[in-house]
Amino acid sequence: MISPAQTAVLARLHLQVTRRLDGLLQGDYLGLLPGPGSEAGESREYRAGDDVRRMDWPVTARTTVPHVRLTEADRELETWLAIDASASLDFGTARMRKWDVALAAAAAMTHLTVRGGNRAGALVCTGDGVRRIPARGGRRGAQSLMHAIAGLEMRPGRADLGELFDGLMRPPRRRGLVVIISDFLGDARSWQRPLSRLAVRHDILAVEIVDPRELELPAVGVIEVADPESGQVHEVDVTERLAGAYAAAAAEQRAEVSGTLRSAGAAHLRLSTDRDWLLDIVNFVAARRHRHNRRAEVR
Numbered sequence: 695m696i697s698p699a700q701t702a703v704l705a706r707l708h709l710q711v712t713r714r715l716d717g718l719l720q721g722d723y724l725g726l727l728p729g730p731g732s733e734a735g736e737s738r739e740y741r742a743g744d745d746v747r748r749m750d751w752p753v754t755a756r757t758t759v760p761h762v763r764l765t766e767a768d769r770e771l772e773t774w775l776a777i778d779a780s781a782s783l784d785f786g787t788a789r790m791r792k793w794d795v796a797l798a799a800a801a802a803m804t805h806l807t808v809r810g811g812n813r814a815g816a817l818v819c820t821g822d823g824v825r826r827i828p829a830r831g832g833r834r835g836a837q838s839l840m841h842a843i844a845g846l847e848m849r850p851g852r853a854d855l856g857e858l859f860d861g862l863m864r865p866p867r868r869r870g871l872v873v874i875i876s877d878f879l880g881d882a883r884s885w886q887r888p889l890s891r892l893a894v895r896h897d898i899l900a901v902e903i904v905d906p907r908e909l910e911l912p913a914v915g916v917i918e919v920a921d922p923e924s925g926q927v928h929e930v931d932v933t934e935r936l937a938g939a940y941a942a943a944a945a946e947q948r949a950e951v952s953g954t955l956r957s958a959g960a961a962h963l964r965l966s967t968d969r970d971w972l973l974d975i976v977n978f979v980a981a982r983r984h985r986h987n988r989r990a991e992v993r
Contacts, residue, residue: 704840707798711805711972737761771870772829773807774862774896775800775816775839778876779846780853781922787907788968793848795971796875799901801840802975803873808836816843819858821851821923826861852880852923859888862896874960875901877908879947882954889958898960902951905967909948910941 737750740760750763777800783793800816808814808831815829816839827842829835855876862872872892878900892898913934920927930936955962963978965971 771812773814773871776874777818778853780821786967792903819853821849855885856888872896878951893958902964913937
């Protein structure tokens, strides 16, 4: 159950998402991640740049000319949200907490996908285990999903993203969309392989949630810092030298996350607690649609 205050927040969030997204992005089945679907269509001759994994070998053998199999956009899309709700997201030094941005991103992604018979479900890691919320369709299903996510309680402990990604492989599902929402703190090597396996079967969108103080620290002298996942508290003397080393280490860690996501073929969207998250989502989706349409015109 969620409190009346949380219910009011979700209602305002729904209105904000609906008004701005519907006004700026006209939804269709090219949708959130434009691209080919999984339903088999007609064949055509191979052109430079085509994905060789879509080669139509029977037609190629009959005609002795390389052909590729076209696909049609799926009319029913199943979207799964893989949400990191560990204690590290209960942090924010700008407009809001990282968890507030994560919840808003989940609402926006659900709104963009759960229409026209599409369904959405979620796997949420709260730091001490993974909670599965079954996929449902329609507006009521989307509202029920968001209420279930908002009602979960963060607990101490670090999210095991590898376990979260493996959970989306069981049971096997038809090709769909997986939206990962996390701050991706920790070692990327622990979830690189599970993500690559997941990306073989599904389209992946990774939404990275960051806060400015995670990227750099001001040289303000001695401060007290607490690890929300372990509860440990430390006093740190933030000198100019330490601040520079911290910024370099943070940039290296974020570059590792970006490289790991890119190597798995995942689309990558970064949202920050000090920016307009909804405008960033709109710009991201519009840019991807524009690139997709440009490629289609070239072909």
